[in-house]
Amino acid sequence: xxxxxxxxxxGGTKGAILYIETGKRLPTVATVVRxxxxxxxxxAWLAFGIGEMATAVRPTMTESMGKRLASAREExxxxxxxxxxxxxxxxxxxxxxxxxxQTGVEVIAGLALVLRINxAWLAFGExxxxxxxxxxxxxxxxSPADAR
Numbered sequence: 044x045x046x047x048x049x050x051x052x053x054g055g056t057k058g059a060i061l062y063i064e065t066g067k068r069l070p071t072v073a074t075v076v077r078x079x080x081x082x083x084x085x086x087a088w089l090a091f092g093i094g095e096m097a098t099a100v101r102p103t104m105t106e107s108m109g110k111r112l113a114s115a116r117e118e119x120x121x122x123x124x125x126x127x128x129x130x131x132x133x134x135x136x137x138x139x140x141x142x143x144x145q146t147g148v149e150v151i152a153g154l155a156l157v158l159r160i161n162x163a164w165l166a167f168g169e170x171x172x173x174x175x176x177x178x179x180x181x182x183x184x185x186s187p188a189d190a191r
Contacts, residue, residue, distance in 0.1 A: 049078070053074070053080075069147045072090070072146060072151060076167070086167050091163050108151075113141045116137075116158065129157045130150075130157050132150065132153075160174075
């Protein structure tokens with residue numbers, strides 16, 4: 044699929060895909076959902092590299108993102124202002140997201156990092172709320188050439 048074809052399929056503006064691909068522009072969560080649907084991949088994989096590349100069985104929706112953010116914030120006994128300070132946002136930005144406003148994937152990644160939750164769960168309701176900790180302990184396996 045060409046960039047132009049993808050832009051037409053998702054309803055983007057001319058050049059938007061190039062800007063996203065080159066990192067000159069970061070997409071909103073809603074744009075990621077449209078791109079993922081057009082490309083038949085999982086939005087969580089496309090936005091954050093989490094989970095499998097294959098598309099979800101059900102269409103992904105972002106309408107509950109604000110509720111998930113408010114729930115995670117309240118579980119940690121944080122005010123909107125405190126969370127905003129920790130992420131480098133304004134309290135009104137956090138309030139707007141909790142009310143249902145869209146935001147960029149980089150903002151979701153920052154919120155998820157501070158709240159120690161899965162950004163795919165926060166943005167798309169996919170996967171567990173909290174990502175499992177990386178395994179520790181064993182060193183990487185040696186190749187037969189390394190063992191000599």
